[in-house]
Amino acid sequence: MNVLIIGSGGREHAIATAVKKSAKADKIYCAPGNAGIAQIAECVPIGAMEFDKLVDFAKKNQIDFTIVGMDDPLVGGVVDEFEKAGLKVFGPRKNAAILEGSKAFSKDLMKKYDIPTAAYATFDRPEDALEYLKTAKIPIVLKADGLALGKGVLICETREEAFEGVRTLMEDKKFGDAGNTIVIEEFMTGREISVLSYTDGNTIQIMSSAMDHKRAKDGDQGLNTGGMGNISPAPFYTKEVDDFCQKNIYQKTVDAMKSEGRPFVGVIFFGLMLTPEGPKVLEYNARFGDPEAQVVLPRMKNDILDVMEHCVDGTLDQIKVEFEDNAAVCVVLASDGYPVAYDKGLVIDGLDDPRFDNEKFYCFHAGTKEENGKIVTNGGRVLGITAVAEDLKSARAKAYDATEWVSFANKYMRHDIGHMIDEV
Ligand code: AMP
Ligand code: GLY
Numbered sequence: 308m309n310v311l312i313i314g315s316g317g318r319e320h321a322i323a324t325a326v327k328k329s330a331k332a333d334k335i336y337c338a339p340g341n342a343g344i345a346q347i348a349e350c351v352p353i354g355a356m357e358f359d360k361l362v363d364f365a366k367k368n369q370i371d372f373t374i375v376g377m378d379d380p381l382v383g384g385v386v387d388e389f390e391k392a393g394l395k396v397f398g399p400r401k402n403a404a405i406l407e408g409s410k411a412f413s414k415d416l417m418k419k420y421d422i423p424t425a426a427y428a429t430f431d432r433p434e435d436a437l438e439y440l441k442t443a444k445i446p447i448v449l450k451a452d453g454l455a456l457g458k459g460v461l462i463c464e465t466r467e468e469a470f471e472g473v474r475t476l477m478e479d480k481k482f483g484d485a486g487n488t489i490v491i492e493e494f495m496t497g498r499e500i501s502v503l504s505y506t507d508g509n510t511i512q513i514m515s516s517a518m519d520h521k522r523a524k525d526g527d528q529g530l531n532t533g534g535m536g537n538i539s540p541a542p543f544y545t546k547e548v549d550d551f552c553q554k555n556i557y558q559k560t561v562d563a564m565k566s567e568g569r570p571f572v573g574v575i576f577f578g579l580m581l582t583p584e585g586p587k588v589l590e591y592n593a594r595f596g597d598p599e600a601q602v603v604l605p606r607m608k609n610d611i612l613d614v615m616e617h618c619v620d621g622t623l624d625q626i627k628v629e630f631e632d633n634a635a636v637c638v639v640l641a642s643d644g645y646p647v648a649y650d651k652g653l654v655i656d657g658l659d660d661p662r663f664d665n666e667k668f669y670c671f672h673a674g675t676k677e678e679n680g681k682i683v684t685n686g687g688r689v690l691g692i693t694a695v696a697e698d699l700k701s702a703r704a705k706a707y708d709a710t711e712w713v714s715f716a717n718k719y720m721r722h723d724i725g726h727m728i729d730e731v
Pocket of ligand 1: 450496
């Protein structure tokens, strides 16, 4: 099969790496891709939101299967455009990607179908939100309804902060139209777990669990980011938690979407909080996590194209998605200053270290590009260094060893990825 992958981050590099291993893959393209993906696929300079050009490219280049990695094109309806053109594509249609695209939608869905989540209220008018906050329990969480690069969530420790948050989201429109509607939600405490799954709209099979590190600095301090590192499996994802989620969350979500006339085909990412009252859904995403994909996919036994085809064909019940009994840790190498302001265009050394890419060590590119024959930084998150080993502790030690093999001028990383491994 000729395969097209849409996206340009570490997640898409991990997907491309898995596709490359597939016995079914012939030519692999990525739009727009990055300098690392370019080593295993042909990158084409088409943006992820240029739907007409993507469809046109797929038709002209006999693409048999397209995989959408990113949330923006999914929420914007890229899958519908490919389907209209008779092209096979992996990912939810627009009417299902709303599961990630609108927090108000996902909260209402969970309420209607009795899926455990934090109590909430939705507001279209700032004055109503402010009125509600006068008596709400503090701390409290404000969320922009729409996509905001994972940054439209404000945890407010005081009532004044919450009032200010409403102004930021709804009046100053810090996240644009994403803040036209906001969700105000009860503050939850507990461990956060990421569970990715494949679904064909009827059947759901979860992948091995993972744990993100969202804050920029050690000790979970600093601003929220897209993710500074990840571990898989999550040590707190016990059999008991799994049983609860299988019964109360996963299949229920798939069935709810089907009942709403929005069958979900693709990857559902469950952001879970293990609260003292049991697991609750923090958020849904309609795609692989980044960097969750960089720790989960290297551990998957199945041929990724085979699994994805079964999803699109509605036959996921015919196979079993399986993972190695091992562990992976990914440490993100970022540009110092991320997620606020940082330099780009700095030369990266060590990328061709022969120790990478032997299925024990991976160097996934996130924000990189080629310039005058050299690979330079081109984003906040630059690389994801993943090590796979027999257990989490050795995967963590190896991942940190491998972070030393590459260098660039403003290289920044957290030094405590996987700190929870010692707390079990
Ligand atoms: P989200 O984009 O909804 O996952 O939110 C981003 C981050 O904010 C999550 O990973 C949590 O760390 C935090 N968060 C979101 N909602 C809540 C909540 N109701 N209670 C506590 N923390 C939350
Ligand atoms: N790492 C979290 C996300 O992809 O949303």
